[in-house]
Amino acid sequence: MRTLARLWPTVVGLSLMILCSATLAGGQDAGQRAPALEKYESQAAQSVEVTIDQRILKIAADALSDKKPDEAAAKALLTDLKGIYVRAFEFDREGVYQQSEVQELRQRFSGPEWSRIVGVRSRRFQQADVYLSTTGQTINGIVVVASGPRELVYVNVAGPIDIARLRALEGRFRIPKLDLYVESKE
Numbered sequence: 001m002r003t004l005a006r007l008w009p010t011v012v013g014l015s016l017m018i019l020c021s022a023t024l025a026g027g028q029d030a031g032q033r034a035p036a037l038e039k040y041e042s043q044a045a046q047s048v049e050v051t052i053d054q055r056i057l058k059i060a061a062d063a064l065s066d067k068k069p070d071e072a073a074a075k076a077l078l079t080d081l082k083g084i085y086v087r088a089f090e091f092d093r094e095g096v097y098q099q100s101e102v103q104e105l106r107q108r109f110s111g112p113e114w115s116r117i118v119g120v121r122s123r124r125f126q127q128a129d130v131y132l133s134t135t136g137q138t139i140n141g142i143v144v145v146a147s148g149p150r151e152l153v154y155v156n157v158a159g160p161i162d163i164a165r166l167r168a169l170e171g172r173f174r175i176p177k178l179d180l181y182v183e184s185k186e
Contacts, residue, residue, distance in 0.1 A: 036104075037152070038087075040152065041089070044090060044091055044096075049087055050085065050086035051083075051085055054081070054083055054159075057079075057082075057083070058079075060078055061074075064078075080159050081160070082141075082158040083158045083159065084157050086154070087153070089151060091150045091151065094149040096150075097152055102147050102152065106145050109131040109133075114132070114133050115133075115134065116130070116131050117132050118130035124148070124149070125148065125149050128144070128147075129146070130144050131143040131145075139160065139161040139162075139163065140159065141156065141158045142155075142156075144156075
């Protein structure tokens with residue numbers, strides 16, 4: 001997990017941070033979970049599964065205070081999400097999964113509402129794609145599919161994602177300050 005080791009913990013971490021922020025502070029469609037990947041769990045040396053559906057997200061949001069600014073920002077972000085789904089596998093050997101199956105997974109996000117915004121390829125069979133679902137100016141979801149000879153990662157954050165609300169959480173609840181929104185001082 002050399003190259004992907006840098007990618008998937010960050011993606012998994014960002015997905016988990018949304019829920020962890022609510023937890024520390026006190027009926028998405030099952031197809032979002034990529035069920036075709038479940039068969040690899042028994043063959044994986046390590047696996048991660050995160051399934052946070054809309055019901056759990058609502059419980060987490062309800063546990064947050066509207067009076068505390070940090071919690072209110074997290075609550076606003078959680079309120080509209082439909083689910084967070086993560087499957088990550090590390091294998092002891094190459095060839096456990098079929099590239100055709102991963103390609104089929106990627107094809108699920110090739111419709112007109114999806115745009116591939118990041119595509120990484122290497123000669124060593126490592127690939128990572130980030131897909132964004134949008135309607136007009138609204139982000140409806142983000143999906144990451146990353147694969148390497150001995151690893152496979154799928155992350156799906158389903159539901160409206162308000163970038164301004166996400167930005168408000170940078171540097172809080174262990175969400176890294178990414179400085180992606182640095183305004184010009186001109």
